[in-house]
Amino acid sequence: MQDRIQNYPLAVDLDRTFIRSDLLHEMFASCFVRSPVKALIALLTLRKGIAAFKRALFDAHSIDFADLPVREDFAVFLQEQLTNGREICLVTAADQRVADAVRASYGLFNRAFGSNGSINLKGAAKLALLQHQFPDGFAYAGDSAADLQVWTGSRAAIPVGISDDVRKKLAEQNSSIEREFFQKPVRAIDWLRCLRLHQWTKNFLIFLPLMLSHSFDQASFALAMLAFVLMGMLASGTYIINDLADISADRAHATKRFRPIASGTISALHALIASLVLITSAICLTTFISPLLTLTFVLYLVSTLAYALKLKTIAFLDVFVLGWLYTLRLLAGAAAVAVSPSQWLLMFAFFFFLSLSLVKRNAEIVKAAEKWASCSDRSTARRESRLIKGRGYRISDEPLTLAFGVGTGLAATLILSMYVALDMQPMGAYHHPELLFWIVLAILLWLMRVWLLSHRGEMHDDPIIFAIRDPASLILGLVVAAIFASATL
Missing domain, CATH: 1.10.600 (Farnesyl Diphosphate Synthase)
Structure with missing residues (x-):
């Protein structure tokens, strides 16, 4: 059963899954500190939707993707899967350019998908993309309640640092847990x-x-x-x-x-x-x-x-x-x-x-x-x-x-x-x-x-x-x- 699950392509979320931080929060906070005017201008794009805001924020604030706080144990797991020939893709609600930059910086992903400025790749939108890209099934690694909807359509779930409430709801879905990664709470x-x-x-x-x-x-x-x-x-x-x-x-x-x-x-x-x-x-x-x-x-x-x-x-x-x-x-x-x-x-x-x-x-x-x-x-x-x-x-x-x-x-x-x-x-x-x-x-x-x-x-x-x-x-x-x-x- 486990071998069959690992034959499915693995889709990986970015924020709080592959990395410990939330890039949207981080980019906004850092931009607000360094240039409040640019941060407020980016906020105005929210009237066009969250995807437009993410794109505007990326334009307003640069970030060094090579030194992101990657979850080391999870990255080791991904490297093992990639070495064994498993297809791994990054699927994130962050802007597409963020997804491309992360893929280029770490060499762990075959492909990368992100929000395009009009569609926010989260929840139902992310599930639809993955079902289109992998009609024969996929495994998904995520971290939050927003990922529960994606897990309903996945062949296997890899929860990363999820809360007890999300874990309970995931169990109620009867999703197959391929592996779980835990996170220490903020003390x-x-x-x-x-x-x-x-x-x-x-x-x-x-x-x-x-x-x-x-x-x-x-x-x-x-x-x-x-x-x-x-x-x-x-x-x-x-x-x-x-x-x-x-x-x-x-x-x-x-x-x-x-x-x-x-x-x-x-x-x-x-x-x-x-x-x-x-x-x-x-x-x-x-x-x-x-x-x-x-x-x-x-x-x-x-x-x-x-x-x-x-x-x-x-x-x-x-x-x-x-x-x-x-x-x-x-x-x-x-x-x-x-x-x-x-x-x-x-x-x-x-x-x-x-x-x-x-x-x-x-x-x-x-x-x-x-x-x-x-x-x-x-x-x-x-x-x-x-x-x-x-x-x-x-x-x-x-x-x-x-x-x-x-x-x-x-x-x-x-x-x-x-x-x-x-x-x-x-x-x-x-x-x-x-x-x-x-x-x-x-x-x-x-x-x-x-x-x-x-x-x-x-x-x-x-x-x-x-x-x-x-x-x-x-x-x-x-x-x-x-x-x-x-x-x-």
Whole structure:
């Protein structure tokens, strides 16, 4: 029976079947982030039908089909079937040009069928096409309730990641199940990774102006805490926007391809909705604290969007923006508790985080250089790996990022020394101000360690994650906290 079923041609759906994501949702969300006007123009074509909308969206937004989040176990199955001589065709409601591009990129399909701009190849339309193409019968692999109608006319069903409700209805149809592929449900941890809660550690900078002002009280702490949470919401929303804008580059990256959106674990459309809710809520709630805090949040949002959509591709301007975003967190903390931050503090923060941003770029370049050096086909490597995808850097820029990064790190420690000598010591708020210079030395030592590891290619892509996980960094952080407490008490 099984051998006879496998003699039938196999028709395969694309979205959530061959790949983990939904290309229509993904293309719309990414297009909306990168070019809202084009996305809205494409939406206007809905009056001509969903097929026309898909075609307009394809025209408005390009996508790299070679790095789609393919279901590996299902792709292995398809390769086995193709090797055994079984005919496999891709049949998707996506536009025909999408179907052709996927077929050309993966070499697993003999033919590809998609929507043509007037007929949406879904449900009854898909069943009619398959019955016409394969009058002697076919097997069909799908993932949703929309595929139940196709399964009614198929000789065998291959459900891929279907829900319990769809599985029950499929069983009621008495369809022959050739094979089933399961999918893990979206978990809370996936959303937490998407929101990048670990990045909220950056928001502790919000408490620094309050702590250094020595005007601590419960009301001020509550305002700073609220600003911390709201900045986290805003940052999480903008990280999602960044992931949507950078989805193709992330999929070509060694580690970023595992991010929830890039890997297809979380729907791009759901992520877009979540980001809009987070950003809108955060900015609206700041109006109850301080107009200056609202302005700071708006500046952060504008700067982040500019970075995500364009500035991240301009060498060195990108790291300047990252340093500015860290400095804005300090300004937000000052605005929340109505204190005036020291200019020395702001300049130290900018140069310090500029150095860390250069660590991030330097680490990416070093790893790309290692990959290029190990590539056997150097002609291909020169074309594909000399440029860092999604960035404005080349492999040859590694010494320059190292020099500027170390230089700005040293400048940061010098500015911190001046801050301690000319601002913190004279204010008379510290019982042992001479201890504060040991903080300068601890930070200098940490920067030296970070740059040494980056130069050796041993640095994590994100210095913040490195600092959280690195025991030596945590120990130095505790030392700095202890020194500050000793100087203050």
